[in-house]
Amino acid sequence: MWAGGRDLLLADVSSQAVQNARADADKLSRMQDMTMLRRFVQEGYLVSVPQSTRHYYLHSIPAPYQYCRPFTKQFLERISSQYQAKFKTRLRVSSMVRTVGRQMKLARWNSNAADATGALQSSHLTGATIDISKRDMSPQARRWMRDVLYSLRRQGYIYAIEEFNEPVFHVMVYANYPRYVRQLGRARTVAVNDSSPEDVE
Numbered sequence: 001m002w003a004g005g006r007d008l009l010l011a012d013v014s015s016q017a018v019q020n021a022r023a024d025a026d027k028l029s030r031m032q033d034m035t036m037l038r039r040f041v042q043e044g045y046l047v048s049v050p051q052s053t054r055h056y057y058l059h060s061i062p063a064p065y066q067y068c069r070p071f072t073k074q075f076l077e078r079i080s081s082q083y084q085a086k087f088k089t090r091l092r093v094s095s096m097v098r099t100v101g102r103q104m105k106l107a108r109w110n111s112n113a114a115d116a117t118g119a120l121q122s123s124h125l126t127g128a129t130i131d132i133s134k135r136d137m138s139p140q141a142r143r144w145m146r147d148v149l150y151s152l153r154r155q156g157y158i159y160a161i162e163e164f165n166e167p168v169f170h171v172m173v174y175a176n177y178p179r180y181v182r183q184l185g186r187a188r189t190v191a192v193n194d195s196s197p198e199d200v201e
Contacts, residue, residue, distance in 0.1 A: 009150060009162040009169075016120040019159050019172050023126045026175040030125035031099045034064060046097060046127045047073050055080035056091040059133060068096045069128045072173040074181065075158070076130060079148065087141050094168055095131035098124040123159075123172045131168040145169060155180070 023030075029045075031037045040046040046067040051058050056076060058066055068076070080091040098106070103116035103125060114122035123129040134142055149160035149169060157180045159172040 009146060009153070009160055011161045011163070015159075015161060016114055016122075019123040019129075020119060020121065022159065022172070022174060023123060023128065026128070028069070028126040028128055028175070030121060031097060031127065033099050033101060037064070037067070037097065037099055040127070041067055045069070049073055049076070049093075049096060053080070054090070055084040056093055058096075059092045059094050061094070061096055065097055065099075065102065067127060068130060069126070069173065069175075071175055071177045072096075072128050072130060075171070075173045075177055078181070082148075083141070083145070086144065087138065089136070089141075092133040092136060093130055094133045095124060096129075097127040098122065100125065126172075128174070129170065129172040131163075131166075131170050134162075134167040134169065152180075 029036075029040070031040065037046065041048070047070050049058065049066050049068055051066065076091075076093065083089075083091050100116045103113065103122050107113040107116065114120060114124075116122065116125070132145070134145075137145065146162065146169075149158065149162075149171065152158045153160045157174055157177045159174070161170040163170055
């Protein structure tokens, strides 16, 4: 799968436009400032993410920005649980929601940072996007992550880019991701119900 998906995880000239088009389709507002961010938290459109759990931890993300969309948190919890079970170590998350001001500040020292406004603005402003650090990943773990992200991107549940100037996997989670999880749950239920008693653990 990775051999066929390598180019699909690299950014191209359409990457920002694709993410912004999806944000518009999912009706995701961009966080203009901290007042707006706090209001979205109060209304439940953004949810708090713990600084540290058994499966992941947040690295260098200030407390006011430790939030994301509920479906993005669901994705993070699932993929970090799978990652920890397979590689016996936690995922490091290095970025989540950003405001326009924070994105502009980032662009001052990071020439690869997306725009803070306009048609090519960063999807981090929506709260749907997280960056998963590759810094402490083994080669095997990176290959696994590429394959998982490629599969989900191909199925239309996320938009994932592997970055190299900043060693991260940039992942925008789509609002239909919970549907994917529900489908998996139904498939498992059917598999269990269709099994003979000796096949069920």
